[in-house]
Amino acid sequence: MDKVWRRLRCTQGEKMTTVGLIGLGAMGSGMAQSLRRAGHTVHVFDVRREAAEAFAKDGGVACASLAELGAACDVVISVVVNAAQTEAVLFGTDGQDRGCASHMKPGSVFVMCSTVDPNWSVALEARLEGMGLRYIDAPISGGAAKAASGQMTMMTAGKPEAYAVAEPFLNAMAGKVYKLGDSAGAGSKVKIINQLLAGVHIAAAAEAMALGLREGVNAEALYEVITNSAGNSWMFENRMAHVLAGDYTPLSAVDIFVKDLGIVLDVARASKFPLPLSSTAHQMFMQASTAGFAKEDDSAVIKIFPGIELPAQKGT
Template sequence: MNTRIVTVIGVGNMGGGMAANLLGKGWNVQVCDIDAAKVAALAQLSATAMARPADAAAESQAFIVCVVDAAQTEEVLFGEQGLARMLRPGHAVMLCPTIAPQDVESFAARLAERGVHTLDAPMSGGPARARDGSMSLMLACEQAVYERHAGLLRDLSAKVFHISEKPGDGARTKLVNNLLAGINLVGAAEALALAGRLGLDLGKTLDVIEQSSGQSWIGSDRMRRAIAGDYAPRAHVTLLEKDTRLAVAAARTAGFEGPLGERASRVFVEAHQAGLAGEDDAALFKHLGGKS
């Protein structure tokens, strides 16, 4: 197996950043996406374009699936032109979407029937960090599989956390993280909207927050964009809407009910219903700032 060939299916904001990062580190990267423009942009960087997942090179060290949800993952893996048509025993599939742990477990079991290894590998940090390799990668897979692909994982992320050997635990960790991200973002948007209502300078207020106890990375990142009126989507409102919904569902399954998660999740739903689904999730500021 040529350890310098890798396949990335789904090259949107995160997958595209990962592919560009690997190309810059000398990997031979195959890319596939329903958006031809995204594939063409990476082809300009020397990636090899694929029309369908089933066209992936059998020599690939890993097949990285970086789509949005479980339905798209199902299509990529087991659809009519999915990876399953060419996967062989010993191959490895990295599942990077934020999906329910039960879905990860189901995909891993079906792949295992074919002798294919699963790396449950959700990520966090945004497109810029995917591009420069500084994103976080939450990994659940067998130790031997982890060691076999350690070089690829190091090139993908300077922050690889090997959570456990059980597929599904990566997804669980990501949901916990993203629930807190959602809560923090709703809180930051609410606080800055209040600052505006109190007549405070928003930039100076955020300067204070960033050096004080109210600071959060996602709050600073998104609210700086909101202050600038920049709602071009890096992470659509619908992504944390999905992720917080999945996290609340996982909490219910575990018999846990917290005071903030479900309410924060509802704010993303409300922003979606207000027509902000296609905007960056910094638009929560615009949504909450319009409330009386």
């Protein structure tokens, strides 16, 4: 019954509103597919024109500019890397009004899905309200597979009027949409706490696997035991599988956690709140980044440990 209700809501939402998505990366492409699968006509924009056109071949509209997408859509969903890219999406970078914000209709909703400083998100809400636009602070989690299946998690905060317009689209993209407050900031605060745990867990998983390799333990056997024991974590099970496969293709890159744990530490520093584990994990990702692994999968943080032989890529 719940699934039927959600489909009906999305169908009703489509009659009233149009949706656009900016950023067809690992998460954004899956989110756009989920929206399309729910029956929405999805307008998309990506700096890689070919990515937008490839999406549109199977249904949808590839927009040639941010201004075109902003003018066409009542709800604009931004899935870019950071606050700076979000600013560029909204307001442009060259002072020539090439962003989408000034082209959006009054009352339209901007849904921000990046991991950012919560204070920046609060300020952005106020800025957009001054332009007659609504805003939802909506960081995401779950990875590319859950984004593609419409089962990711959204940590959201915003005013009821914004949800009234955007909620059918949020439901189409996510298995869980948490409403954490009626103004911006709460979603981003919960997301950075999630990233604190994710980063620390990846760093700890890498350290554990590295010790096992150093001590001559069979890596496959270690993985099997740990994933069936109390020491397991979702990140150990997921990321150490990448290590065993010798595959560091970036689903989430090392530099993502350089950024995200940096935000965590900045927020805590402003409150004079100690985060010793987060600080150590951040230094580990920084070390991996400066050692040349910045764009590799975040499991490549294991490469900072000396004196270990990592599994070779399977099939090589």
